[in-house]
Amino acid sequence: MFRRDVDRPNIQAFAYTGFGSLSGAAYLFLRVVDAPSARGFLGGLRIASVEDLEQAKLAEATQCAMTAAGLRALGVDESVVRRFNPEFVEGMAGNPNRSRRLDDIGANAPDKWIWGVGDREPHALLMLYARPERIGYLVRETREAAERNGFVAIEALPTTDMGDIEPFGFADGISQPAFDWDVARTPGTKADRAFTNRIALGEILLGYDNEYGFRADSPKLAPGDPNAALLNPGAGDASVNDLGRNGSYLVFRQLAQDVRGFWRWVGAEAERAGVDPATLAEAMVGRRMNGAPLPDIETGLDLPGVDRADRDVNGFVFDADPGGLSCPIGAHIRRANPRTGDAPPGAEGALDNLLATLGLTARRQRTPTSSTLPWEENNTVWPYLRREDDAIASARFHRILRRGREYGAKIDRQAALDPSTPDPKAGLHFISLNANIARQFEFVQGAWLANAKFAGLTGEQDPLLGNRKPFPAPPLSKTPESTDSFTRPVAEPACRRATGVPQFVTVKGGAYFFMPGLAALKWIASL
Amino acid sequence: MTPQDHLIVVAAVPGDRAADLRAFLATMTLPGLPGAADPANAILPFGRFDTIHFARLLVLEDNTLGDRAVYPNLRKTDPIYLCLMIDCDGEATELMVRIARECPALAQAFAFCADFQAGGDLERWMAAHRVASAASYVNWVGRTAVQALEEARLRELLRDALRQVTTREPQAMLQALRAAVGPQLSLTPIPPTPVAWRNANRFHLFAPIVVAAALLVFIPWVTIPVAVIGLTLALMALRRRELTDPIVENPYDPAWVATLRLFEDHDVTNQYTAMGSIKPGRFRLGLELVILHVIDWAARHIFTRGGLGRIGTIHFAHWVLIDDRRRAFFCSNYDGGHEAYMDDFINKAGFGLNLSFSGAIAYPQTDWLIKKGAWREMDFKHFQRRHQIPTDVWYKAYPGLTTRDLARNTRIRNGFEKPEMSDDEIRRWLAEI
Numbered sequence A: 001m002f003r004r005d006v007d008r009p010n011i012q013a014f015a016y017t018g019f020g021s022l023s024g025a026a027y028l029f030l031r032v033v034d035a036p037s038a039r040g041f042l043g044g045l046r047i048a049s050v051e052d053l054e055q056a057k058l059a060e061a062t063q064c065a066m067t068a069a070g071l072r073a074l075g076v077d078e079s080v081v082r083r084f085n086p087e088f089v090e091g092m093a094g095n096p097n098r099s100r101r102l103d104d105i106g107a108n109a110p111d112k113w114i115w116g117v118g119d120r121e122p123h124a125l126l127m128l129y130a131r132p133e134r135i136g137y138l139v140r141e142t143r144e145a146a147e148r149n150g151f152v153a154i155e156a157l158p159t160t161d162m163g164d165i166e167p168f169g170f171a172d173g174i175s176q177p178a179f180d181w182d183v184a185r186t187p188g189t190k191a192d193r194a195f196t197n198r199i200a201l202g203e204i205l206l207g208y209d210n211e212y213g214f215r216a217d218s219p220k221l222a223p224g225d226p227n228a229a230l231l232n233p234g235a236g237d238a239s240v241n242d243l244g245r246n247g248s249y250l251v252f253r254q255l256a257q258d259v260r261g262f263w264r265w266v267g268a269e270a271e272r273a274g275v276d277p278a279t280l281a282e283a284m285v286g287r288r289m290n291g292a293p294l295p296d297i298e299t300g301l302d303l304p305g306v307d308r309a310d311r312d313v314n315g316f317v318f319d320a321d322p323g324g325l326s327c328p329i330g331a332h333i334r335r336a337n338p339r340t341g342d343a344p345p346g347a348e349g350a351l352d353n354l355l356a357t358l359g360l361t362a363r364r365q366r367t368p369t370s371s372t373l374p375w376e377e378n379n380t381v382w383p384y385l386r387r388e389d390d391a392i393a394s395a396r397f398h399r400i401l402r403r404g405r406e407y408g409a410k411i412d413r414q415a416a417l418d419p420s421t422p423d424p425k426a427g428l429h430f431i432s433l434n435a436n437i438a439r440q441f442e443f444v445q446g447a448w449l450a451n452a453k454f455a456g457l458t459g460e461q462d463p464l465l466g467n468r469k470p471f472p473a474p475p476l477s478k479t480p481e482s483t484d485s486f487t488r489p490v491a492e493p494a495c496r497r498a499t500g501v502p503q504f505v506t507v508k509g510g511a512y513f514f515m516p517g518l519a520a521l522k523w524i525a526s527l
Numbered sequence B: 001m002t003p004q005d006h007l008i009v010v011a012a013v014p015g016d017r018a019a020d021l022r023a024f025l026a027t028m029t030l031p032g033l034p035g036a037a038d039p040a041n042a043i044l045p046f047g048r049f050d051t052i053h054f055a056r057l058l059v060l061e062d063n064t065l066g067d068r069a070v071y072p073n074l075r076k077t078d079p080i081y082l083c084l085m086i087d088c089d090g091e092a093t094e095l096m097v098r099i100a101r102e103c104p105a106l107a108q109a110f111a112f113c114a115d116f117q118a119g120g121d122l123e124r125w126m127a128a129h130r131v132a133s134a135a136s137y138v139n140w141v142g143r144t145a146v147q148a149l150e151e152a153r154l155r156e157l158l159r160d161a162l163r164q165v166t167t168r169e170p171q172a173m174l175q176a177l178r179a180a181v182g183p184q185l186s187l188t189p190i191p192p193t194p195v196a197w198r199n200a201n202r203f204h205l206f207a208p209i210v211v212a213a214a215l216l217v218f219i220p221w222v223t224i225p226v227a228v229i230g231l232t233l234a235l236m237a238l239r240r241r242e243l244t245d246p247i248v249e250n251p252y253d254p255a256w257v258a259t260l261r262l263f264e265d266h267d268v269t270n271q272y273t274a275m276g277s278i279k280p281g282r283f284r285l286g287l288e289l290v291i292l293h294v295i296d297w298a299a300r301h302i303f304t305r306g307g308l309g310r311i312g313t314i315h316f317a318h319w320v321l322i323d324d325r326r327r328a329f330f331c332s333n334y335d336g337g338h339e340a341y342m343d344d345f346i347n348k349a350g351f352g353l354n355l356s357f358s359g360a361i362a363y364p365q366t367d368w369l370i371k372k373g374a375w376r377e378m379d380f381k382h383f384q385r386r387h388q389i390p391t392d393v394w395y396k397a398y399p400g401l402t403t404r405d406l407a408r409n410t411r412i413r414n415g416f417e418k419p420e421m422s423d424d425e426i427r428r429w430l431a432e433i
Helices: A035-044 A050-055 A068-073 A086-090 A096-101 A132-148 A259-273 A277-285 A308-314 A332-336 A349-357 A413-417 A438-449 A518-525 B015-026 B065-070 B092-102 B106-110 B122-128 B145-164 B170-184 B195-218 B220-244 B254-262 B282-301 B338-357 B377-387 B403-417 B423-432
Strands: A024-032 A060-066 A124-130 A151-158 A248-257 A405-407 A426-434 A505-515 B004-013 B052-060 B080-089 B135-138 B269-277 B314-322 B327-335 B393-396
Touching (some): A024 A035, A024 A068, A024 A132, A035 A518, A060 A068, A060 A132, A068 A086, A068 A505, A096 A438, A096 B254, A132 A151, A259 A277, A259 A413, A277 A332, A332 A438, A426 A438, A426 A505, B004 B092, B004 B314, B015 B052, B015 B080, B015 B106, B052 B314, B052 B327, B080 B106, B080 B145, B080 B314, B080 B327, B092 B122, B106 B122, B135 B282, B145 B170, B145 B403, B170 B403, B170 B423, B195 B220, B195 B282, B254 B377, B269 B338, B282 B314, B282 B338, B403 B423
Antiparallel strands (some): A024 A124, A024 A151, A248 A426, B052 B393, B135 B314, B269 B327, B314 B327
């Protein structure tokens, strides 16, 4: 399963597993008050590694990550902190341009967050996993130990086991990239002209080759730096003094979901449009509530990185559905992972590939999965190409590993529609791992989910996540374009566009963390 | 159709006046939106000229002159410039004359330049400082700024009218929409293509093809050996340089990138300006000139409808050589965020980046001109941010509209004006609205 050069004892287990069998989980946010004791506490933590997963089934697990402010507070020199990924150094709420790009404006603005900025910015994150009956004890015990040892806890975010269903009621976490733990993948070959779900390990872990075939920037220590030798457990290791090696950037966002508002709006809009509420909601998500692909999608494809057993739910691409008749182009799953390859879909043969590379043709699949809308003649050779079919970036450079968990009370659709149901205060603690925050999380959030111009659409953002702010904001434009629509292409042009979609998801807090390799954690503890 | 043209004026500014000039240019922008031009500003009210698509005014100050140290024979310094660049419909010279006549206040900006005489003839001075681009790209040759705005309005009106339409029969829907929208908007007719322009364009298209064909047909015994030997020697010379060119580090400067970011993401479209030095020697310069010629030729004749290669997000772009071709600057107007633009570029046209920029000092090492280079992702991304400079004043005539919006709106207009459409065509047309 693993090649020897994957440094299993030094990688936190979280990169490999979400601890699904441990259904109790909580997130402890800590701030440093006394650096030496805090370092000692971190150094003494028993952090599960990928290797530990192979030894025995874990009954509980602790994983840890720090913000840039946390590294500074722990005594890491500023010159070293600056060698980390610039997005991490600046922080999720670090500048107004980033907030604009992430759609963290209006109700999502950092100044309205419960945690994440100022003295509510965490320094360290401890992720605790245990069986449900043990998790309360583990949180209490860990929190008390941390507070005895140079930390104060600012939040202990609980989670709810909703059984792999997110609060709106949809099956969640179905599609994940398959990371190349056996380091067998050579990225950028002809095979990658089509969509691949197998992704280089260097896209979640620093110190390994990424999808460009190079290693991402990683914070390195100078040979003379104190205790640098701690980072080099194996003599002759090529990754000398690499503080980043085996580590990953961890993005954490608390996303509050307005479950009642969602189903009430869907109910009203479905009635207006004369469709079943579940059908509308499923079109917005892009999957059935049980996680199955929408009925018109051709599934069962053999895609790299999709197991045979998963082909029914994940063996599909959108190449044959350029009009979005099978799955709306703006649907959540299509924005979050458009399943694109390096080349525009449908290129066949060397000449076609050459022409496609030069931008002289964008050949579409010849057989649509949905034939209800008249299928335009496939005029492929310049000057008749449709550039819309080649609008979206290749997905393999923009994948993230999602590891979040739900929180709050679980209510079903009927309860959500019942006016007497109290606010379940539910949502998602969104957690993702990536090696390059700008190219992965920020790109997916800014260029795909929040983008009102995604794939040639206008006036709509992600139907679940968008904050619906009109733009460009005055004074740049006297007539800003609203972004509160959702288009559901159907054969007839009637009632296909919903307008006035409210905001369903609000960001309540967020931070960029670095989840260090265990050798790097030892180095931090040794300062 | 009306072809597009560009006006580029470049004039040296004394080093000690650059900061004051930047402060002056900032007065032309909207409050709180660094770089975003006020369309009605007092110096050059861009909004008054309905033929302007994009415009920028900026201080060209090179942060990377220090990199020349690796080539001891290369001049150490070159001047700072003020640059005015405008993309417009019709002859740029006509626009220049109009601007000189109608915007005397522009002299206040040019007064920062070393050789500007107060009270002199603005038009003559601009003409004297006009430079040509080495290569230029227009996303959609022939679509005017007026057309872009009218077609956007047409879509809005059609979309509003569609809500009121009750019938579901395609032909009846089309009639209802035409009846509802027709009286509210008069679309400026597309004028005929100027004959002189069309002829010149045809000559530009065919001349290289005819010359190459003639050489091949009439003197193949000369042409083929010369081409083969020449290409072989050029490849050898290129490879030797790729392996021996000094490697210059591209450190990441967070403060600089933070400054650049202040100017970004106010609209769906962003500006990009970058400058740097070309590697010394006749070989590199010659190669650069050949490549830019090819890009210019292809942009003029092949990539005229919505995309430069696979890159569909660029509205206008220019490559300009200055300082006796020791330096170059590149300007573009692109849709989306900066990171997405760079990823788009690397993944869809990395070979093109390598072709057009690998002649620059500090460019990430290439293999055989088109491989590696930009695919050295972080080195390339740091390289381009290091070379990028803030676009002090930037104007776009149609905020909120992307190249794809413009193309879609043109398709909608074509359908709207088409005398007859089949039911299927109407369904597709309605789906675009």
